[in-house]
Amino acid sequence: MPRYVALLRAVNVGGTGKLPMTELKAMCEDEGFGEVQTYIASGNVVFSSKLGAAKVKAVLEQRLEAYAGNPVGVVIRSADEIAAVLNANPFPKAPPNYTVAIFLDEPPPKDALKQIRGQQDEEVRLGKREIYVAYGSGMGRSKLKIPAAVKGTARNINTIAKLAAMAAEG
Numbered sequence: 823m824p825r826y827v828a829l830l831r832a833v834n835v836g837g838t839g840k841l842p843m844t845e846l847k848a849m850c851e852d853e854g855f856g857e858v859q860t861y862i863a864s865g866n867v868v869f870s871s872k873l874g875a876a877k878v879k880a881v882l883e884q885r886l887e888a889y890a891g892n893p894v895g896v897v898i899r900s901a902d903e904i905a906a907v908l909n910a911n912p913f914p915k916a917p918p919n920y921t922v923a924i925f926l927d928e929p930p931p932k933d934a935l936k937q938i939r940g941q942q943d944e945e946v947r948l949g950k951r952e953i954y955v956a957y958g959s960g961m962g963r964s965k966l967k968i969p970a971a972v973k974g975t976a977r978n979i980n981t982i983a984k985l986a987a988m989a990a991e992g
Contacts, residue, residue: 823856823870825989826878827904829925830865830886831895831975841865841890849885859988866981868988875900897925897975901989908986911979912947916956918979923952924971931970940965 828850830841843860846867850858855869855878871878875898886894899907913921930948931937938946943958944966953971957964977985 823872825857825868825870825901826875827899827901827985827989828865828867828869828878828882829897829899829975829977830867831897831973841886841894843867845889849882849889853881853885861984861988862981864981865975866977866985868985895973895975897927899925901986904982904989905986907949907952908979908982910949910952910954912949912954913945913956916945918983920958920960921954921956921979922961922976923949923954923979923982924968924974924976926951926953926971926974934968934970937969939967939969942966 830846843863846865847858847860850867850869855871858867858869860867873881879896879898882896883894886896907923907925911921911923929951930953934948934953935946942965944964945956945958946968947954953968953974955966955968955976957966
């Protein structure tokens with residue numbers, strides 16, 4: 823049975839979108855997903871399902887909207903895809919806690935790098951359905967604006983590595 827990683831957008835970050843991970847796990851189990859595990863309280867869940875990725879996304883988004891009362895974006899990656907994102911990191915020498923992949927549903931537009939504003943010491947590269955950013959001085963000080971990433975959700979390389987390992991265990 824395929825293994826998936828679901829990444830929820832704007833959950834438990836800065837006081838928005840409060841969702842206990844126990845609730846997220848219960849929702850996934852109620853939908854028939856197997857081997858459900860959450861990772862840290864920022865909307866990461868790993869599970870197996872007979873459903874395809876698009877159906878998993880639709881089921882989770884519907885369930886989360888019913889729970890939260892407003893839409894909650896969900897990005898789905900298979901176990902192989904999350905491992906590929908980790909392996910494709912174009913900044914292997916950058917600190918993993920200062921380096922993120924911003925996960926998107928679709929490939930980033932070809933002109934995404936030209937739309938960037940406020941870039942200082944950050945390095946940005948496009949991936950298949952991700953935008954990678956190495957924050958030289960850290961995210962907290964950054965003024966970087968990436969319009970193509972507005973509907974995405976970012977995870978640092980440490981988190982991606984952990985999620986890839988969890989997804990591979992199934």
